[in-house]
Every structure is written in structure tokens, then in C-alpha cells.
Amino acid sequence: MASSSGNEGDSMEDYEALISTTDVELLKRAWRNEKAAPEVLRFEFQLISRLREQIELMEETIQDKSTAATDPLSLSLYQMDLDRTLFLLRSYLRIRIQKIEKYMFHIRKTNELWNRLSKDEKEFTNACIEDLKQHLEESVLSKLPENYQSVLKQSVTSGEDDMVPEPQLDTFVLCRSKEYLTGIQLEDGPVDDRQFPYSCMNLFCSV
Amino acid sequence: MAGQTNHELSLFSAEELEFIAEDETVDIVPNLKMGPLNFISGDFGPFTPQIVTQVPLWLAIALKKRGKCSIRPPQWMSVEKLTQVFEAERESQEMSDQLPFHYVEISRLLFDHARDNIPDVHMVRPLIEDIRNLRFHKVQTDLEAFNGRTIAVKIKNLSAMEVNIVRPFIGRALQAFYKHDSPELIPDPERVSDRRPQDVNNAPRRQLRR
Numbered sequence: 001m002a003s004s005s006g007n008e009g010d011s012m013e014d015y016e017a018l019i020s021t022t023d024v025e026l027l028k029r030a031w032r033n034e035k036a037a038p039e040v041l042r043f044e045f046q047l048i049s050r051l052r053e054q055i056e057l058m059e060e061t062i063q064d065k066s067t068a069a070t071d072p073l074s075l076s077l078y079q080m081d082l083d084r085t086l087f088l089l090r091s092y093l094r095i096r097i098q099k100i101e102k103y104m105f106h107i108r109k110t111n112e113l114w115n116r117l118s119k120d121e122k123e124f125t126n127a128c129i130e131d132l133k134q135h136l137e138e139s140v141l142s143k144l145p146e147n148y149q150s151v152l153k154q155s156v157t158s159g160e161d162d163m164v165p166e167p168q169l170d171t172f173v174l175c176r177s178k179e180y181l182t183g184i185q186l187e188d189g190p191v192d193d194r195q196f197p198y199s200c201m202n203l204f205c206s207v
Numbered sequence: 208m209a210g211q212t213n214h215e216l217s218l219f220s221a222e223e224l225e226f227i228a229e230d231e232t233v234d235i236v237p238n239l240k241m242g243p244l245n246f247i248s249g250d251f252g253p254f255t256p257q258i259v260t261q262v263p264l265w266l267a268i269a270l271k272k273r274g275k276c277s278i279r280p281p282q283w284m285s286v287e288k289l290t291q292v293f294e295a296e297r298e299s300q301e302m303s304d305q306l307p308f309h310y311v312e313i314s315r316l317l318f319d320h321a322r323d324n325i326p327d328v329h330m331v332r333p334l335i336e337d338i339r340n341l342r343f344h345k346v347q348t349d350l351e352a353f354n355g356r357t358i359a360v361k362i363k364n365l366s367a368m369e370v371n372i373v374r375p376f377i378g379r380a381l382q383a384f385y386k387h388d389s390p391e392l393i394p395d396p397e398r399v400s401d402r403r404p405q406d407v408n409n410a411p412r413r414q415l416r417r
Contacts, residue, residue, distance in 0.1 A: 024247055024248040024249070025230075028230075074244065077266065077269060080265070080266075082247065084248065085247045085248065174370060174374055174377065174378075176370075
């Protein structure tokens with residue numbers, strides 16, 4: 001999981017701590033985490049709803065300013081800031097949707113993962129599952145012999161749902177330590193950028 | 208394919224890296240008067256001519272493009288400092304920690320948009336390129352030290368661009384090693400023609416050639 005913050009000196013760190021409280025900075029962090037993690041992470045309900053309000057407010061403000069013929073420079077700068085925020089938001093939502101599309105059956109079955117989705121995402125998942133099931137049944141499964149018609153299992157005799165892809169939790173991730181850590185596992189000496197299997201990250205992790 | 212994961216999701220494109228770097232702060236010297244800007248991402252300004260102000264890099268570049276300010280290159284972008292860093296990089300196998308995390312992206316953006324604000328730019332640019340090459344060469348030598356027993360890799364003081372370049376490789380290489388190198392003892396394939404029972408080879412299994 002790629003966490004990040006400055007580690008270049010105390011004043012930078014204070015400054016980072018200060019700006020890290022802005023919602024945009026939090027969104028950037030959530031976006032990075034979502035990109036780096038193989039499974040879908042908890043949806044940032046409050047953050048996203050706050051940001052949505054701020055974005056709507058900003059859009060109205062820009063609308064007002066452009067009709068009031070304000071200085072076009074500051075208008076275009078406000079628009080740039082809005083565009084940047086929108087990009088982060090969209091990218092965040094898109095990554096989650098990509099993961100959902102990949103692992104929809106698994107997410108639906110696993111309560112812990114299911115609870116990490118937003119309401120819209122849950123609707124999307126259900127719709128996707130229905131569509132995919134219907135497609136598979138019409139095109140292939142109905143033509144297979146009786147015991148092999150399940151979407152989730154290879155055959156009726158399979159012990160578990162072996163046709164359901166799951167995210168690989170043992171992939172290696174890069175992480176960046178925020179502070180000087182004394183050597184944990186194998187390497188001795190100070191560690192800075194390191195790689196771990198992702199399943200270990202749940203122990204250390206921060207967001 | 209060995210170690211295939213959904214790597215395309217976890218990669219940042221170069222543009223995305225630049226996007227992240229653009230939030231870093233720089234000093235500018237505005238030549239216009241403008242009120243404070245209350246963005247979603249923070250509040251900046253007000254701007255007064257000749258008074259140094261701190262703004263995020265993207266804002267600095269937007270203003271510079273419209274001729275409304277000049278950008279002060281950060282302290283580490285001077286010929287003296289860079290020469291120092293270059294010497295330090297040459298002397299040790301470790302990476303220097305003198306350069307900010309986003310030094311590649313920041314210097315690239317400044318070269319593209321604010322050349323005239325950088326003193327001795329014709330010397331600064333090659334210095335930075337040389338430092339980049341040196342550092343990357345070190346990263347490559349570190350990576351060559353992988354073998355099947357590697358569970359974690361540590362490299363100190365990598366910069367953002369360097370991390371992004373090695374990220375897919377490290378992930379997939381380690382994954383491939385993890386998958387193929389099992390604790391069982393694997394006989395050396397080149398001795399197969401021998402009829403006697405083989406001595407088992409304890410060395411990490413080599414990647415099979417296709």
C-alpha cells in the first residue's frame with residue numbers, strides 16, 4: 001500500500017500535517033490507497049459527501065462569477081482547481097468500479113467486502129451480477145449438461161464456489177514508511193521503501 | 208503467466224505522477240494584484256506585486272503561463288547543491304536523501320514552463336539528468352540481488368518517479384519467485400541425462416527459459 005508523506009525535515013512535516021487535513025488531500029490519499037490495494041477498500045462515505053457538497057458549491061460560485069463578468073484569470077484558476085478535484089473523485093470512483101467488475105461475485109458473497117461499498121455501488125454490483133448471470137446462462141450454461149450449469153461452481157460436485165475469481169491478497173505491495181523504522185523482518189538497519197505481501201499490510205497499516 | 212496480478216490498476220501513469228507532484232509548494236513573485244483565492248484544495252493569496260507568495264506548483268505554472276508571475280526555483284535546484292548531491296551519489300551505494308520525493312517531476316515542470324527563471328539552466332539540466340542516471344543504476348544493481356528467498360526488498364530514499372518505474376517489475380518478479388520457488392528440493396534440470404540418482408540442488412531455482 002503506497003502511503004506517503006514528506007520525510008524531509010521537521011518544518012515540512014508540520015506543513016504536511018497541516019495540509020493533510022484538507023479534504024482534497026484526504027481524497028488523494030484514499031485514491032492512492034485504492035490504486036495500490038488489490039481488494040476494494042472501505043468507501044469513504046463522509047469524505048465523499050463533504051466533497052460533493054463543496055464541489056456543487058464551487059460550481060455554483062463559478063457560474064455566478066462568470067455571469068457577473070469577473071476577471072477571467074481568477075475564473076479560470078477556480079475552474080482549474082475544480083477540475084483537479086473532479087479528476088481525483090472520478091478516478092477514485094472508477095478504480096473501485098473496476099475492482100467491482102472484476103470480483104463482483106466474490107464481493108457479493110463476502111459480507112465484509114459487501115459492507116465496504118456505497119449504496120450506488122451495491123446497486124451497480126447487483127445489476128452487473130444479474131446481467132452477467134443472464135448472459136452466461138443464455139449463451140453457455142443452459143447448453144451444458146445438468147450438473148454443470150451453475151454460475152458459481154464448476155460442477156455440482158465442487159466443494160466450493162470455484163468459478164468465482166478472488167483478488168490475490170498475497171501480491172507484493174510497495175510501501176513507504178513515514179518515519180525511521182528500525183529493521184523489522186529480514187533486513188537489518190533502517191528501512192525506508194519496502195515491499196511486503198499485501199496480507200501482512202493489514203497488521204501494520206495506516207491509511 | 209507467472210505472477211500476473213491486476214497490475215494495471217496499481218500503476219500510476221507519468222501524468223498522474225505529475226498531477227501528484229503539482230500539489231507541492233513553490234515560491235512565486237507575482238507581478239499582479241489579486242485577491243485571495245478560496246479553492247476547494249485550500250486558500251491562497253492575496254497576491255501583491257513583488258511580494259513572494261507560496262502556492263502549489265500547478266497554480267504557479269498557470270500564472271506563469273499567463274505572464275503573471277515568475278517562479279523561484281527551489282533551493283535544491285542550484286548548481287552548487289546539485290553538484291554536491293551528484294558527488295554524494297557517486298561516492299556511496301546508498302541513495303542520497305537530499306532531494307525531494309518529487310524532484311524529477313518538479314524539475315521537469317520547471318524546465319518546461321519556467322526556464323527563464325532558473326539561473327544556469329544549461330548546467331542544472333544535465334546535472335539532474337546525471338543524478339537520475341546514477342540513482343537508477345544503483346536501483347538496478349539492488350534489484351539484481353533478488354533471489355527466490357527474497358521476501359521483502361528495501362531501498363532507501365527512492366523518489367516518486369523511480370518508485371513508479373520499478374513498481375511493476377518488483378511486484379511481478381517477487382510474485383514469480385514466490386510462486387515458483389517452493390521449499391521442496393528441486394533437482395537440477397541440466398543433470399537429467401545422468402542415470403544415477405541426482406544430487407539435489409538447494410540453490411534457488413532458476414527461471415526456466417522459454
